[in-house]
Amino acid sequence: MIKQLSREDIANMQERERARLINSLSGFKSANLVGTQDAQGNPNLAIVSSVFHIGANPPLIGMIIRPDTVPRDTLSNLQATGHYTLNHVNSTIWQQAHQTSARYAPGVSEFSEVGLDTQLADGITAPYVAQSQLKFALALREVQKLEINGTLLVIGEVFDIQLPHDSIKADGYIDIESLHTVAISGLDSYHETRRLGRLSYAKPEHLPRQLNLNGE
């Protein structure tokens, strides 16, 4: 049986209920930990489910953050140092990753509170998460306020990538499933994945064919 929800039905929902519903609409979301540090080098870690691809050349990644709900530390830190890291959440750390969303007092390190380790790299003024298998560092390019609801679009350029050597395939594809990267649905549901397949570049003349993991 099909349920239909109108604009009015949505507007009349209770706040938390609507938040869970609307957060489920976009589909599966990426699960990343944002690593930052303040001017004194104190580390901060926050989970984000709104990281998305903007462009490959230059390599640009976007993320949406709410000044009111996300630890303000993340925003002020990445603006202070100009750097932040994104670290894939995997199936061994998903519960610790979720716990970083608790409102710890400013100055408290979510790394130590949830039991994850910082990993520092030369020339990057932000900590990586040691337990994450695929991680990359970004230089802040812009913070744009979306006037329509006051959320912030943060855009960064990737300048360092660290991952297991054999997870990159010959054609550049990274097998993130083999790294046990998880996906999020709604506000609080975490999921492993099982590959249906890779498909060839679509052309009008014929249907796509299945590729192997190496893109062949």
Next chain:
Amino acid sequence: MIKQLSREDIANMQERERARLINSLSGFKSANLVGTQDAQGNPNLAIVSSVFHIGANPPLIGMIIRPDTVPRDTLSNLQATGHYTLNHVNSTIWQQAHQTSARYAPGVSEFSEVGLDTQLADGITAPYVAQSQLKFALALREVQKLEINGTLLVIGEVFDIQLPHDSIKADGYIDIESLHTVAISGLDSYHETRRLGRLSYAKPEHLPRQLNLNGE
């Protein structure tokens, strides 16, 4: 063994290889079909992997499109009618969904070319995909050019949602895994999911506990 890629390594990659690599970085991506129609009512369908949540109240969804690579029809149609639909790609239509990315001649309907059916609804000047289980209609709110690389951020407000009655849980969460919604990695890999669990709202005092599907 860990591989590290520097800014120079990334810049020196071959174009398609870099595109596959950078598109793999953000993590798992949502898989949606954008349904639109032109002023004459001719339907158009295109797969997008860049749909993301912007806010719940009002219910705002964003998507990034590249004027140069995405069928221009999608953009001109949603600007002409003011409406578009987003339809979850599921594990029964993932190959047809991928095929919509082929560059069909303008005016050709991807629906008929790939074998998906339009589903019309009163007051919505855009077609739904009949074979999609979770679908919603949006009223265009803004199209913003990201000057940093010329891509477009399209923001719409949700005004109609259609889904199986039992997929919405008591607390508003939609069990999109039960609808066989798929996730995308890179440019061409499709994935089913298996739930690890739902977690309670994180609080500093204690670790999150596992919730059941109903959020209890």
